[in-house]
Amino acid sequence: MSAVSDLLLAPDVRPFAIAAAIMLALGGIELLATLVGFSISELLGKEVTVESDHANGLGGLFLWINAGRLPLLILIILALGTFSIAGFFLQGLAHGVGISVPVSIAALAAAACSIPAIRITSRGIARIIPRDETYAVDEADFIGHVAEVSIGPLDQGLPGRVRLKDVFGNWHSLVARAGPESVPLPVGASVLLVDRDAKSFIAISAPADLIAQQRSDRA
DSSP: OHHHHHHHHOGGGHHHHHHHHHHHHHHHHHHHHHHTTOOHHHHHOSBOOOOGGGOSHHHHHHHHTTTTSSBHHHHHHHHHHHHHHHHHHHHHHHHHTTOOOOHHHHHHHHHHHHHHHHHHHHHHHHHHSOOSOOSSOOGGGGTTOEEEEEEOOBSSSSOEEEEEEOTTSOEEEEEEEEOTTOOOBOTTOEEEEEEEOSSOEEEEEOOHHHHHHHHHHHO
């Protein structure tokens, strides 16, 4: 236990400890924000956009690690995590054999090792996380569709989130709140998106016939 704590507090792992602390802080804040129907990802921007015509240098690196296929905040957390793990692993090996690697060299080595890991991991994450928008569907098209409350309940207070699948089979996670005359809509409830304002969609309880039609369409 003492050896582990000594490693975590050693000056030559300070960049990796700082990266891990920032990663945990961002992840924790995003989790708490999501529970109240907000998302830091929306403030930072949904995605990183890289022009393919300039896919060289730094732009090419962003494309290679799948920037643009997942939210920017997720990519930042992933990069911090892989950099931190790689750094601790490299310095742990060095300490194990009784040598000391300068922190600048260790940081460069950790960054080089983490880039392939970011590419592989980001590709897997991009396949499973819901996307808030796509190039094929405009958010205005979701009005009139049935969705399911994923974070709620939806009421006239803080907004929550609903999820639905578009005609192309892509899942979307949308900020929503209940209509002015609607009862609170619990998590798991089927809702009808009837309108939207500048901040969120407006939802009401979905009629039974629309729910039945949605289920038949999925069958």
